[in-house]
Amino acid sequence: MSVVVVLLHVNCFAQYALCGLNLGYERPERPIVGVGICLSMAIAAPAVAGVYAIFSPLGKEYEEAKNDHINSKGCRWCRCFSLFVILYLFISCSALILQLAKIQFCHLEF
Numbered sequence: 001m002s003v004v005v006v007l008l009h010v011n012c013f014a015q016y017a018l019c020g021l022n023l024g025y026e027r028p029e030r031p032i033v034g035v036g037i038c039l040s041m042a043i044a045a046p047a048v049a050g051v052y053a054i055f056s057p058l059g060k061e062y063e064e065a066k067n068d069h070i071n072s073k074g075c076r077w078c079r080c081f082s083l084f085v086i087l088y089l090f091i092s093c094s095a096l097i098l099q100l101a102k103i104q105f106c107h108l109e110f
Helices: 002-024 032-055 072-106
Strands: none
Touching: 002 032, 032 072
16 A cells, blocks of 8 residues: 555656746756656556556455455456556557657757
8 A cells, every 4th residue: 555655646746846847947948858757757656556556455356245246357357458548548648748759859949
């Protein structure tokens, strides 16, 4: 449980740093690497926390009643689907960050 809490705190601090970069710099002067690192951390930390919560002992379902209507295959399918959704969001957000960095690099004058 403490791993999930620490990762969610990392998410908050990454968002604080991103807000500081957005408030402290004008858009053309903003460091792309800093924004990319903060945004990646803000996306990756809760994604890792979610995966940890699903696959760690926190996410295990203990058999309390024998008349449980959800079988283990269905539960396993739900875990795989949620992992797929988290990975899809992470990849799509990473692609968006790369596109924004590419656009910002194109508008720089050397």
